[in-house]
Amino acid sequence: MQKKLWNKNYIMLLQANAVSTIGDLMYSVAIGYWVYEKTGSSGLMGVMSAVSMFVTMFLSPFSGSVVDKLNRKWVLVLTDIIQGLIMLGVGVLAYMDALNVPVVLLAALLAAFGGVFYSPAARTLMIDIIPHDDMVRGQSVFSGTLTAIDMVGTAFSGVMVAFFGVPLIIVINGLSNLYSAFAELFIHAPKTVQEGNGVTVKGILHDSKDAVKAIFSDRCLKVLIPGVLVLNLLCAGPLRLVLPFCMEKGFTVDMYGYLLTVHTAASLLAVTVLGIVKLKPKVRFWVMALGFSLAVVFLILSYLSTDFIVMCVLAFLASLLNTAGNAILNASLTLALPASNRGAILGFLQSASVGGVALSALLYGVLGDVFPLYIVFAAGSAVSLAPMLYMCFHRDVKSFILDH
Numbered sequence: 001m002q003k004k005l006w007n008k009n010y011i012m013l014l015q016a017n018a019v020s021t022i023g024d025l026m027y028s029v030a031i032g033y034w035v036y037e038k039t040g041s042s043g044l045m046g047v048m049s050a051v052s053m054f055v056t057m058f059l060s061p062f063s064g065s066v067v068d069k070l071n072r073k074w075v076l077v078l079t080d081i082i083q084g085l086i087m088l089g090v091g092v093l094a095y096m097d098a099l100n101v102p103v104v105l106l107a108a109l110l111a112a113f114g115g116v117f118y119s120p121a122a123r124t125l126m127i128d129i130i131p132h133d134d135m136v137r138g139q140s141v142f143s144g145t146l147t148a149i150d151m152v153g154t155a156f157s158g159v160m161v162a163f164f165g166v167p168l169i170i171v172i173n174g175l176s177n178l179y180s181a182f183a184e185l186f187i188h189a190p191k192t193v194q195e196g197n198g199v200t201v202k203g204i205l206h207d208s209k210d211a212v213k214a215i216f217s218d219r220c221l222k223v224l225i226p227g228v229l230v231l232n233l234l235c236a237g238p239l240r241l242v243l244p245f246c247m248e249k250g251f252t253v254d255m256y257g258y259l260l261t262v263h264t265a266a267s268l269l270a271v272t273v274l275g276i277v278k279l280k281p282k283v284r285f286w287v288m289a290l291g292f293s294l295a296v297v298f299l300i301l302s303y304l305s306t307d308f309i310v311m312c313v314l315a316f317l318a319s320l321l322n323t324a325g326n327a328i329l330n331a332s333l334t335l336a337l338p339a340s341n342r343g344a345i346l347g348f349l350q351s352a353s354v355g356g357v358a359l360s361a362l363l364y365g366v367l368g369d370v371f372p373l374y375i376v377f378a379a380g381s382a383v384s385l386a387p388m389l390y391m392c393f394h395r396d397v398k399s400f401i402l403d404h
Contacts, residue, residue, distance in 0.1 A: 002088060004131065005130060005131060005137060005138050008186065008188075009125075009129040009187045009188055009189075010126075010129050010130060010138065012124070012183050012184065012186050012187050013076075013122065013129065013184070013187055014141070014142055014145060015183050015185040016076070016080070016180035016181075016184050017122070017142070017145075017146065017180070018145055018146065018178075019179050019180050019183070020080065020176050020177055020178050020179075020180040021146050021149050021150070022149055022176060023087075023172060023173035023174075023175070023176025023177060024173060024176075025086065025149065026160055026161070026169050026172060026173060027169060027170060027173035029160075029161055029169075029209045030161045030169035030170060030173075031104060031166070031167045031170070033161055033166060033325040034094070034099070034104075034166045035101065035104065038101070039101065048290060049111050051105065051108050051112060052108060052111070052112040052115070053354055053358060055109065055112035055113060055115075055116060056112060056115065056116055056350060057351050057354045057355050057356045057358070058351070059113070059116045059351075060116050060119075060120075060347040060348070060350040060351040060354070061208050061344070061347045061348045061349065061351045061376060062204050062208060062210075063116040063117050063120060063343075063347055064120040064211075064342075064343035064344045064345070064346050064347025064348070064350075065203070065204045065207035065211075065343060065344040066117065066193055066199055066204060066320075066343075067120045067121045067124065067343040067346065067347075068124075068193075068194045068195070068207065068233065068342065068343035068344060069094065069118060069192075069194045069195060069196070069198070069199050069203075070121075070195065070199075071189060071191075071195060072121040072122075072124065072125045072189040072192070073125075073185075073187050073188070073189035075117055075118070075121040075186060076118060076121050076122060076125075076181075076184045076187070077181045077184045077185060078181075079114045079117055079118040079121075080118075080177045080178065080180045080181035080184065081177070081178065081181045082110075082114060083110075083111060083114050083174075083177045083335075084117075084175065084176075084177030084178035084180075084181065085174070085178075085238055086107055086110055086111070086173045086174070087107070087170055087171070087173045087174030087177060087268070088171060088174035088175075089174075090103065090104070090107050090170050090172075091170035091171035091174055092171075092176075093169040094166055094167035094170055095171075101136075103260065106143065110214075116347075116350075118228045119346075119350065120342075120343040120346045120347050120350070121343070123334075123346055124192070124342045124343050124346060125187070125189055126138070126142070126334075127334055127335070127337070128190045129187075129190075132335055134247070134278065135331040135332075135334060135335055135398065136274055136278075136284065136327055136328055136331040137274060137275050137276075137277075137328060138331075139181060139327060139331050139334070140271040140272075140274035140275040140327050141269075141271070141275035143327070144268060144271035144272050144274075145277050147264065147267055147268045147271060148268055150264070151320045165172075182295050183361035187193070190341075192343075194207075201233060208344055208347075208348065210344070211344040211345045211347075211348050212348065213347075214338055215345065216344060218336065218338070219396045220336050220396050220397060220399075220400040221333075221336055221337075223394050223396055223397055224329070224332075224333055224336065224391065224397060225333075225349065225390060227354075227387055227388075227390070227391030228333070228349075228391075229353070229356055230384075231384055231387060231388055231391070232353055232356040232357065232360065233356045233359060233360050233363075234360070234380050234381075234383055234384035234387075235360070235380070235381065235384050236356060236357045236359075236360040236361065236365060237360035237361045237362075237364030237365070237380065238303075238359075238377045238380070239365060240357070240361040240364075240366065241361065241364055241365060241373065242256065242259065243256055244368065244373060245303075245374065245377065246259065248372065248373050248374070249306070249374065251308060255308055258312065259311070259312060262312045262315055262316050262396050263315055263316075263319045265316070266288055266315075266316045266317070266318075266319035266320040266323065267319055267320075267323040267401050270319075270320050270321075270323035270324045270327065271322060271323060271327060273324075274324060274327050274328075276385065281401065281402045281403070282402060284328050284401060285401045286329075287324055287325070287328060287394060288324070288325045288328040288329055288401065289325075289392040289398075290321075291321040291322065291324045291325035291328075292321070292322065292325040292329075292388050292389065292392055293385070293389060294317075294321050295318045295319075295321040295325065295393065296318075296319075296381050296382075296384060296385050296388060298314045298315075298317045298321070299315075299318045299322075299377075299381045300319035300378045300381045300382060301314050302314035302315045302318060303374045303377040303378040303381070304374060304378055325399070326403070332397075332400060332401050336400060364376055364377070364380065367399050374386060
């Protein structure tokens, strides 16, 4: 167990993720611009997103089990090297004016395959390199750094693409992945319980079965995980439908952008504060419980508001409190995972989460065709309040958060 948050392993993992995130963000803007310029189809970007989502949903329950049996440092290094080489190849094709849509879709598919192995390796490694009593701060600094990069990068990525051009941006993304792989070479990854065990289909299926059993045999997990999945189904949809919601309200596209900026700024502020301040267990519990509860109230009021400024203020408060609650809950959930099959359980959770987001967006979209979106959003948020209060104030959840 590490004794301090800012240890070498944490710094190198944070640095590697920050650099690759910058490259990925620039690439996503550049390749979107290229696809639209070449084909005039915005639908192809939806196809690329769908490819990634389906790969994550169907493979995550099994990839986590594989990662549990491998050296996680080498999973990270090799994944980044392969991703870097793919991006360099795509960049060369772009320079030669030989890039085409099938190659872009293939690159998206391969990147998604890499992601389903990289994510559980990085997340389980964080559990072992962050002091457990500093998990909230450690994860908050991590997510806050990536959120800041996303916020600043989104503002300047279009300018970067215009200045450097699509081929060079793709090459830069490839180099950023190779740099990340180099940084990850200096990480010491503690050996997992299953590391060194052979990877077999029978073993992977057995681990997935054990992961489900572990969830429902643990007093805390069997409340937290179903609760999180239900809330994801009830609350994720509106985040995917902000643009039509704004249009329905009579707001402009500029206002839509301002609303997203408010949301991101609030999230960044929350994780920054939690990354600086180390909260006592009792304070953490009340920040989580009241944060989630009040966030729902502010969301409902923001959906019903007709004044844009008032809506932004309410959305800021809701995002601030919700992010704080999520940071604490995620840290507790991370610590609750049994060491024997963390990767398999995280893979199962990621798969269910992606499926829940897709289903939530579909559900809200269908209802939005029948009823006004602001009513659908407000009603869904109101329904989520009961399971949220049950989960937050359940005695086993409360006891676990107070103990960790």
